[in-house]
Amino acid sequence: xxxxxxxxxxxxxxxxxxxxxxxxxxxxxxxxxxxxxxxxxxxxxxxxxxxxxxxxxxxxxxxxxxxxxxxxxxxxxxxxxxxxxxxxxxxxxxxxxxxxxxxxxxxxxxxxxxxxxxxxxxxxxxxxxxxxxxxxxxxxxxxxxxxxxxxxxxxxxxxxxxxxxxxxxxxxxxxxxxxxxxxxxxxxxxxxxxxxxxxxxxxxxxxxxxxxxxxxxxxxxxxxxxxxxxxxxxxxxxxxxxxxxxxxxxxxxxxxxxxxxxxxxxxxxxxxxxxxxxxxxxxxxxxxxxxxxxxxxxxx
Amino acid sequence: xxxxxxxxxxxxxxxxxxxxxxxxxxxxxxxxxxxxxxxxxxxxxxxxxxxxxxxxxxxxxxxxxxxxxxxxxxxxxxxxxxxxxxxxxxxxxxxxxxxxxxxxxxxxxxxxxxxxxxxxxxxxxxxxxxxxxxxxxxxxxxxxxxxxxxxxxxxxxxxxxxxxxxxxxxxxxxxxxxxxxxxxxxxxxxxxxxxxxxxxxxxxxxxxxxxxxxxxxxxxxxxxxxxxxxxxxxxxxxxxxxxxxxxxxxxxxxxxxxxxxxxxxxxxxxxxxxxxxxxxxxxxxxxxxxxxxxxxxxxxxxxxxxxxxxxxxxxxxxxxxxxxxxxxxxxxxxxxxxxxxxxxxxxxxxxxxxxxxxxxxxxxxxxxxxxxxxxxxxxxxxxxxxxxxxxxxxxxxxxxxxxxxxxxxxxxxxxxxxxxxxxxxxxxxxxxxxxxxxxxxxxxxxxxxxxxxxxxxxxxxxxxxxxxxxxxxxxxxxxxxxxxxxxxxxxxxxxxxxxxxxx
Numbered sequence: 001x002x003x004x005x006x007x008x009x010x011x012x013x014x015x016x017x018x019x020x021x022x023x024x025x026x027x028x029x030x031x032x033x034x035x036x037x038x039x040x041x042x043x044x045x046x047x048x049x050x051x052x053x054x055x056x057x058x059x060x061x062x063x064x065x066x067x068x069x070x071x072x073x074x075x076x077x078x079x080x081x082x083x084x085x086x087x088x089x090x091x092x093x094x095x096x097x098x099x100x101x102x103x104x105x106x107x108x109x110x111x112x113x114x115x116x117x118x119x120x121x122x123x124x125x126x127x128x129x130x131x132x133x134x135x136x137x138x139x140x141x142x143x144x145x146x147x148x149x150x151x152x153x154x155x156x157x158x159x160x161x162x163x164x165x166x167x168x169x170x171x172x173x174x175x176x177x178x179x180x181x182x183x184x185x186x187x188x189x190x191x192x193x194x195x196x197x198x199x200x201x202x203x204x205x206x207x208x209x210x211x212x213x214x215x216x217x218x219x220x221x222x223x224x225x226x227x228x229x230x231x232x233x234x235x236x237x238x239x240x241x242x243x244x245x246x247x248x249x250x251x252x253x254x255x256x257x258x259x260x261x262x263x264x265x266x267x268x269x270x271x272x273x274x275x276x277x278x279x280x281x282x283x284x285x286x287x288x289x290x291x292x293x294x295x296x297x298x299x300x
Numbered sequence: 301x302x303x304x305x306x307x308x309x310x311x312x313x314x315x316x317x318x319x320x321x322x323x324x325x326x327x328x329x330x331x332x333x334x335x336x337x338x339x340x341x342x343x344x345x346x347x348x349x350x351x352x353x354x355x356x357x358x359x360x361x362x363x364x365x366x367x368x369x370x371x372x373x374x375x376x377x378x379x380x381x382x383x384x385x386x387x388x389x390x391x392x393x394x395x396x397x398x399x400x401x402x403x404x405x406x407x408x409x410x411x412x413x414x415x416x417x418x419x420x421x422x423x424x425x426x427x428x429x430x431x432x433x434x435x436x437x438x439x440x441x442x443x444x445x446x447x448x449x450x451x452x453x454x455x456x457x458x459x460x461x462x463x464x465x466x467x468x469x470x471x472x473x474x475x476x477x478x479x480x481x482x483x484x485x486x487x488x489x490x491x492x493x494x495x496x497x498x499x500x501x502x503x504x505x506x507x508x509x510x511x512x513x514x515x516x517x518x519x520x521x522x523x524x525x526x527x528x529x530x531x532x533x534x535x536x537x538x539x540x541x542x543x544x545x546x547x548x549x550x551x552x553x554x555x556x557x558x559x560x561x562x563x564x565x566x567x568x569x570x571x572x573x574x575x576x577x578x579x580x581x582x583x584x585x586x587x588x589x590x591x592x593x594x595x596x597x598x599x600x601x602x603x604x605x606x607x608x609x610x611x612x613x614x615x616x617x618x619x620x621x622x623x624x625x626x627x628x629x630x631x632x633x634x635x636x637x638x639x640x641x642x643x644x645x646x647x648x649x650x651x652x653x654x655x656x657x658x659x660x661x662x663x664x665x666x667x668x669x670x671x672x673x674x675x676x677x678x679x680x681x682x683x684x685x686x687x688x689x690x691x692x693x694x695x696x697x698x699x700x701x702x703x704x705x706x707x708x709x710x711x712x713x714x715x716x717x718x719x720x721x722x723x724x725x726x727x728x729x730x731x732x733x734x735x736x737x738x739x740x741x742x743x744x745x746x747x748x749x750x751x752x753x754x755x756x757x758x759x760x761x762x763x764x765x766x767x768x769x770x771x772x773x774x775x776x777x778x779x780x781x782x783x784x785x786x787x788x789x790x791x792x793x794x795x796x797x798x799x800x801x802x803x
Contacts, residue, residue, distance in 0.1 A: 052431075
């Protein structure tokens with residue numbers, strides 16, 4: 001069975017090289033056969049400046065936007081070279097000023113397969129080439145056409161490839177992904193002024209622009225301690241809109257450059273603690289946010 | 301099925317899905333496709349229908365056309381025939397575009413321009429400045445938009461009544477009856493004067509008056525519309541010229557009304573009015589920084605229907621904020637906002653029609669467009685539908701605006717800051733609800749014109765009416781007063797429609 005799945009993945013990547021996809025901040029470490037871990041993390045993200053297009057903007061009617069999330073993240077090794085990853089966040093987001101209501105609820109569930117396709121020995125170091133393919137869908141019909149939206153509400157196919165180099169405790173992982181975002185149906189008829197529309201004011205279904213994503217991550221990993229720093233760049237791939245009056249939020253072209261770091265400490269047995277920090281350097285139609293997170297990881 | 305074949309099938313379907321996904325062009329908005337239709341009636345008596353702007357249809361005379369046996373006419377006809385044989389792709393695109401109906405298309409164009417100009421200054425706290433706004437561009441607020449839709453529809457309608465009268469007076473046979481197959485289905489009406497050219501000329505003149513910055517865009521559309529009548533084989537050149545000329549005369553009357561309807565005074569100082577408002581707590585802008593209301597004096601604009609009758613329909617004084625009635629209404633807004641369901645959010649969003657949209661009146665124009673196409677109305681009837689609807693919506697807005705800037709009733713969130721609204725707070729006083737008034741009026745008129753859609757229209761209108769309570773921007777008493785106002789003016793329009801000569 002595993003052979004067949006592997007075969008199908010090979011086929012997919014042979015024919016669709018663009019489908020290298022990305023799973024949030026997936027790392028390059030394989031779980032191992034029949035091993036599992038479950039992480040419960042809490043994160044808090046704030047911004048008072050967001051980008052309309054690429055112009056920094058501060059809206060006094062919005063104030064500071066705070067997003068809190070509880071994220072469930074599970075990894076299970078289906079084989080020594082194949083992992084199943086599942087995540088589902090519960091999110092609450094609110095603004096400090098103005099009259100916009102808080103948004104709260106489950107966001108999207110993501111399931112992904114991570115496959116270590118090749119593994120080279122270079123002296124004492126090892127270089128692995130991995131692929132991942134994921135699918136994301138909203139858990140519920142949350143509000144998506146709002147600056148405080150929990151998410152974009154689209155169903156996504158998400159593929160990525162990774163090169164993972166490890167020498168002793170040092171590692172570096174580079175990955176590149178493409179996220180195909182499906183269309184979404186809004187609550188309203190779109191009637192932004194667009195002279196190129198032949199039949200204006202007729203649609204509620206809009207496209208969510210696809211994005212590409214590149215992440216580089218490096219650090220040290222031992223049995224008891226893991227520390228890394230990373231940089232992430234997301235770039236809109238398809239033509240999208242900029243935040244503006246009447247413009248549907250899901251059609252906005254979203255991009256950003258973020259940097260961050262992670263610290264993991266194994267406490268006792270299979271229990272560990274996880275901390276993270278990240279900040280946004282610049283962006284496009286997204287909040288210039290700073291994020292702190294911490295959580296418990298149980299498992300191998 | 302074996303494992304292998306299952307996996308193979310899975311692979312194949314993934315590949316196909318992948319190929320489909322990567323191959324398709326991604327439009328930002330998925331558009332609907334409009335159907336072509338031959339209008340269900342020709343309305344030979346259309347020339348006797350009651351006009352709106354003109355005191356009588358005979359105030360504009362359309363000169364008699366040359367006989368179809370004349371050389372001049374035959375040359376024009378040959379030119380149209382040759383044109384059809386040598387049409388270019390661009391011409392075909394234009395023919396298909398305008399083949400959906402000129403009245404409907406110009407209404408769409410008007411809605412798009414309203415959406416473009418329905419703006420508000422956007423303040424950026426990061427720079428301490430407003431994002432660039434053109435101070436000369438008009439702000440297409442609800443009073444501006446309803447006035448535009450009303451004048452546009454009235455001018456189109458009057459021009460078409462004049463055209464219809466001349467059509468059946470001179471009876472120049474349609475080109476379809478002269479062995480020309482038109483490129484799109486059209487009503488079998490006499491071809492002189494051209495209804496398409498009349499619509500184009502009247503619409504372009506009205507829209508240019510409202511949006512002077514768009515003059516070249518509008519002129520290009522009008523020119524294309526007129527030419528498309530030749531390319532489609534609907535009219536010959538002299539039909540088009542006659543249509544243009546009569547519409548220019550109608551547009552002059554319409555623009556004269558526009559210049560004297562007191563709208564241009566509607567940006568006068570409003571602070572004095574607020575000071576003498578007969579209400580205990582007066583409205584304040586809830587925006588940061590606070591923003592001046594747009595056209596607060598638009599309630600003084602000349603009405604379309606009898607002004608005394610309209611004035612009698614003006615809403616009564618709202619309950620003062622210290623009354624039980626008011627407090628109950630405020631508590632209901634709070635309770636609704638606190639327990640807002642996803643469906644209620646969707647309804648509020650669907651009917652929000654806020655900034656950068658064609659407004660709630662434009663939303664009802666879109667609904668009318670669907671009904672016009674379902675009913676296969678010809679150009680004259682489409683214009684009548686819009687003229688009845690839009691005059692009523694303008695009067696509703698005028699009367700509602702008067703109440704807004706008489707009582708200055710605060711929005712719910714001004715009195716209870718815990719009330720969160722799912723849409724951006726409209727920057728004008730609450731009483732009366734323009735969504736409720738507009739929708740009740742539109743429902744009354746459209747139900748009269750399209751009785752087969754009574755149930756569907758009621759559902760639309762009920763949703764629109766309650767949407768502002770779901771959004772957290774309106775009180776129930778304001779909504780109820782709006783419904784009463786809208787129904788009253790809607791009935792005035794319906795009565796006009798019953799007596800205008802159209803069956």
